[in-house]
Amino acid sequence: MPETAAPSREYDHDVPGGGPSVPPPLTDVEDAARRSPAEEARTIMSATTIGTLATLSEDGSPWASVVAFGLLVDGSPVLALSRLAEHGRNAAAEQRASIAVSGPVIGDPLDSARVTLAGRLVKPATATEVAAARAAYVAAVPAAPAFIDFTDFTTWVLKVERVRWVGGYGRMGSTTAEEYALAAPDPVAANVPRAVEHLNDDHADALLDMARNLGGHPDATHAHCTSADRYGLDLVVKTPRGTTISRLGFAQPITEPHGLRSATVELARRARA
Structure with a gap:
């Protein structure tokens, strides 16, 4: 008899016997509110100043590097990148980028929260925008005054277009740039x-x-x-x-x-x- 092809599978989460x-x-239990994905994302971004920036190299290959960032009032990350670094040269040539940021790790790292923001890097245009971006970066990065005005450094703002939050196993969600900008970090x-x-x-x-x-x-x-x-x-x-x-x-x-x-x-x- 001809062999029967195994059915195609898109996942392997089946648990024999149905699991525990x-x-x-x-x-009866009252429904309890939770933070929205936008609130989760804003909370993670506000809790740290270090993330992993992904840019595109000249040949189109991805390049990930650890960077410091500040935040504008709408949650947009502010970065100061040197053209001596590959990510700085990448940003000057191709403005598509994303940044991944992790929340505090307690126990299993993969069961901890993280967020990815994707969009385009833009240079602040007006004097007001330049001042706000510079102030946000200096407030987040104490060493910034020592290098931010060097001629090889450029201040960039990541204009967010996509937001993806992962809260751990089985907890995740996407949100819009508009919802992200309007959300508030958790005060506690x-x-x-x-x-x-x-x-x-x-x-x-x-x-x-x-x-x-x-x-x-x-x-x-x-x-x-x-x-x-x-x-x-x-x-x-x-x-x-x-x-x-x-x-x-x-x-x-x-x-x-x-x-x-x-x-x-x-x-x-x-x-x-």
Whole structure:
């Protein structure tokens, strides 16, 4: 008999036996807001000043290099590139470019957040634009005053056309340049690692109450906070039925950097009411 061709496959994520079961909530759970992809992207870009710039070499081949950047008020990256460097010569000849930036790495690097912005490099045209770009770069790169005015350096602004955010395994999204420009960075992002550590170390009982009474898992035996943002907390919850994740929303979005404590205290109060 002729051999039967194997069916074509576009992915290899099949899990024999269907994989482990994820226990669903046993009670009704309120929908909790999350940061939009645009907010995620702006938050990552605002948290660091180092990224990987991709430019096109003279022969059309891609060239990646680590660069420092500042941000304009609309989130556009500002770069100061020397023509002595290959990326500086590439930018002068071909303005298509992208920059990839990683958020803080906690545990598995591939399960950490990152964002890619793609667009075109442009030179600030007016005196106002030049001053704004220079100020943004100098504010982000302390050493900049020592070199930014050298004649071989050019100040560029990446005019964003495409945005792609990846939050880790199974969490990703794209957004428009307009949505990215209008989004605001999360005001609590810088305080999240310390806050999450404090919750897990000192308030495990409160997290368990949240999982049981707000997260829909009254049979929870353990709850561990994995992340937080201006809208709520993410928990990993263990139950006799298996392990799952739970999203808990704050009563109101946090608007200032030190608002996590009061928001989580209110969340614990609701869980125990």
